[in-house]
Amino acid sequence: MNCQTPVILPSLLAADWSRVADEVKRAESAGATMLHLDVMDGSFVDNISFGPQMVASVRKHTQMYLDVHLMIHRADHYIERFIKAGANNITIHVEAGYDTSLLHTLRRIRGAGLHAGLALNPATPLQDALPYLDEIDLLLVMTVVPGFGGQSFMEETMPKLAAARHHRDTHGLKYCLEVDGGIYTNTAPIARQHGANLFVCGTSSFGPADMGQSMRDLAASVA
Ligand code: DX5
Numbered sequence: 595m596n597c598q599t600p601v602i603l604p605s606l607l608a609a610d611w612s613r614v615a616d617e618v619k620r621a622e623s624a625g626a627t628m629l630h631l632d633v634m635d636g637s638f639v640d641n642i643s644f645g646p647q648m649v650a651s652v653r654k655h656t657q658m659y660l661d662v663h664l665m666i667h668r669a670d671h672y673i674e675r676f677i678k679a680g681a682n683n684i685t686i687h688v689e690a691g692y693d694t695s696l697l698h699t700l701r702r703i704r705g706a707g708l709h710a711g712l713a714l715n716p717a718t719p720l721q722d723a724l725p726y727l728d729e730i731d732l733l734l735v736m737t738v739v740p741g742f743g744g745q746s747f748m749e750e751t752m753p754k755l756a757a758a759r760h761h762r763d764t765h766g767l768k769y770c771l772e773v774d775g776g777i778y779t780n781t782a783p784i785a786r787q788h789g790a791n792l793f794v795c796g797t798s799s800f801g802p803a804d805m806g807q808s809m810r811d812l813a814a815s816v817a
């Protein structure tokens with residue numbers, strides 16, 4: 595994973611689920627190379643989305659890099675299913691509960707040859723991620739409280755993002771920095787300035803009828 599070049603990742607959460615295969619093609623035709631998939635369990639977050647079967651179905655229709663964001667408890671219990679479904683990256687939350695441990699789960703993901711990501715809710719300090727930063731490929735700094743698309747960007751998370759970049763660059767670490775939630779052409783540049791190179795965009799990418807244009811506008815805003 596290249597952690598310098600800015601990449602826009604459409605989030606499937608904002609797609610039309612009655613025609614997922616077409617929406618995946620729409621994202622691809624609009625220039626997306628990575629797709630973000632939000633898995634919600636109705637317990638870790640107050641919403642239920644989809645599971646490994648959706649990831650496997652999407653995989654059948656695209657070669658795009660699949661960035662799977664698990665907003666679930668007991669990710670370790672389910673991890674093999676997401677690996678088998680064809681995920682390229684699996685991101686787990688530092689605040690979630692695990693049957694084994696967070697560290698074991700990260701190592702299992704990497705052990706299977708995937709990239710491993712760690713996510714922090716807006717209220718969670720960077721300090722909670724410190725023990726894991728040499729075990730991950732991606733740090734996701736949530737810019738909304740996870741659970742729903744269409745929420746407003748929380749600018750107060752930006753000092754944490756900048757601190758994560760500083761920590762990486764001063765400790766010889768290699769994780770990419772991803773932001774997720776409320777990313778539009780006016781907020782993406784703020785996150786870019788604070789160190790993000792992976793921009794998850796739901797409403798702002800799939801929302802407009804001309805997705806090619808929305809992807810170009812988003813990319814231009816962080817170029
Ligand atoms: C929020 C999800 C996001 C969501 C972002 O809990 O993790 O990935 O799709 O949606 P927007 O871009 O609409 O804020």
Ligand code: ZN
Pocket residue numbers: 605630631632663774794
């Ligand atoms: Zn997400």
